[in-house]
Amino acid sequence: MTGTRTILHVDLDAFFVSCELLRRPELRGRPVVVAGGGESHPGEARSAGRSVVSAASYEARPSGVRSALPLARALRLCPQLVVLPVDIDHYARISKQVFAIFQQYTPLVEPGSLDEAYLDVSGSQLVAGDGPTIAAAIQTRLADELGLPASVGVASCKTVAKVASDLRKPRGLVVVPPGQEGDFLSELALERLPGAGPKTVARLRLLGVTTLGDLALLDDARLRAVLGPQGEQLRDRARGHDPAPVVPPGVPRSLSRERTFARDLTDLTEAQRMVRLLSFAVARRLRAGGLLAGAVSLKARFADFQTTTRQLTLPRPASADLELVAAAQELLRRVWQPGVRLLGVGAEQLVPHGQGQLFEGPAEKGARLDVALDRLRDRFGTGAIARGIGSLGAEEDWNRDHLRQLGPPPAGGGGAPSAL
Ligand SMILES: [Mg+2]
Numbered sequence: 001m002t003g004t005r006t007i008l009h010v011d012l013d014a015f016f017v018s019c020e021l022l023r024r025p026e027l028r029g030r031p032v033v034v035a036g037g038g039e040s041h042p043g044e045a046r047s048a049g050r051s052v053v054s055a056a057s058y059e060a061r062p063s064g065v066r067s068a069l070p071l072a073r074a075l076r077l078c079p080q081l082v083v084l085p086v087d088i089d090h091y092a093r094i095s096k097q098v099f100a101i102f103q104q105y106t107p108l109v110e111p112g113s114l115d116e117a118y119l120d121v122s123g124s125q126l127v128a129g130d131g132p133t134i135a136a137a138i139q140t141r142l143a144d145e146l147g148l149p150a151s152v153g154v155a156s157c158k159t160v161a162k163v164a165s166d167l168r169k170p171r172g173l174v175v176v177p178p179g180q181e182g183d184f185l186s187e188l189a190l191e192r193l194p195g196a197g198p199k200t201v202a203r204l205r206l207l208g209v210t211t212l213g214d215l216a217l218l219d220d221a222r223l224r225a226v227l228g229p230q231g232e233q234l235r236d237r238a239r240g241h242d243p244a245p246v247v248p249p250g251v252p253r254s255l256s257r258e259r260t261f262a263r264d265l266t267d268l269t270e271a272q273r274m275v276r277l278l279s280f281a282v283a284r285r286l287r288a289g290g291l292l293a294g295a296v297s298l299k300a301r302f303a304d305f306q307t308t309t310r311q312l313t314l315p316r317p318a319s320a321d322l323e324l325v326a327a328a329q330e331l332l333r334r335v336w337q338p339g340v341r342l343l344g345v346g347a348e349q350l351v352p353h354g355q356g357q358l359f360e361g362p363a364e365k366g367a368r369l370d371v372a373l374d375r376l377r378d379r380f381g382t383g384a385i386a387r388g389i390g391s392l393g394a395e396e397d398w399n400r401d402h403l404r405q406l407g408p409p410p411a412g413g414g415g416a417p418s419a420l
Pocket residue numbers: 011012013014015115116
């Protein structure tokens with residue numbers, strides 16, 4: 001699937017309060033908060049102490065009551081406020097049911113908290129309809145099956161989807177068509193951008209930057225002066241560009257393989273051959289884990305023990321041998337100098353390949369072939385088949401931290417490589 005992704009950000013409205021109202025329907029329509037953080041004693045719900053509002057019903061909000069407000073203050077603003085203690089176990093049980101509904105539309109669900117998640121539905125559209133259709137279906141099911149109101153943003157990236165879901169609460173459905181991300185964001189206040197904290201906002205205001213459109217236009221020099229190196233990423237997101245993938249829990253962030261040499265490599269051809277072998281090994285491990293890499297990294301340690309790591313973002317997530325090799329070779333070309341004692345190739349920004357992402361276009365033919373080759377390697381041993389480049393041999397030198405969650409590596413043996 002090339003091109004535009006479709007990402008939903010689903011955020012339940014006043015979730016803790018909504019959960020309480022399910023078992024206390026008589027409180028519907030009244031100003032209600034769930035508050036915790038202070039000492040609470042049975043029968044003393046009104047002694048605010050040091051409690052803080054965790055969630056406020058929409059009936060309480062016109063009085064200025066909102067989450068993060070000290071409860072004592074909330075009670076002054078709204079004396080008739082109904083205050084309920086936090087019951088996180090109850091909310092967690094309901095949250096499981098919420099996420100079970102999300103999972104029926106895509107396996108690519110990244111939870112933000114008990115009551116919000118990003119869903120990448122790019123591969124779900126043939127089955128479940130386009131982004132807005134899936135968003136509406138999820139809203140309806142949450143309301144009908146669980147009695148919970150939710151707001152959804154639909155966009156081509158996480159940042160814009162999240163801003164969109166927050167714009168028309170409660171029960172909002174905001175769709176930002178591809179290509180309109182920048183326009184959609186431009187009039188909004190800086191504070192709307194996820195990741196723009198109070199300090200960042202204050203600094204930008206000093207420059208007269210008050211909207212996301214202002215931030216989108218800020219030049220490099222001023223951006224760096226005010227926000228440092230991470231400023232560019234913030235500006236990109238203010239323009240509606242955010243390549244961050246939706247990452248379900250349990251997916252390793254990266255995996256890599258490296259090799260220290262008995263004698264330092266001085267010959268570029270030899271280093272290129274090693275980078276190919278390492279890349280093939282990493283690519284194979286990706287495919288065994290059902291993962292795609294968003295970027296490839298190369299680590300090189302030189303004779304003087306200086307270590308360099310470079311990273312290259314792929315045009316689109318990939319697990320095909322040749323795509324990983326091409327990126328790793330390009331990185332080797334950039335860092336190469338004679339006298340290399342260690343080389344490592346890593347797959348970064350991993351995402352599980354969802355439905356529809358693999359084997360669709362002509363670019364996936366390589367991956368299809370690779371998977372077929374992997375099966376043969378599994379049957380006849382690691383070294384049995386390689387694309388005319390030799391084999392790393394049987395020893396395993398994976399970076400184990402990255403692999404723990406993937407389970408054991410595929411079985412493989414040594415043996416003489418045979419060219420294809
Ligand atoms: Mg929420």
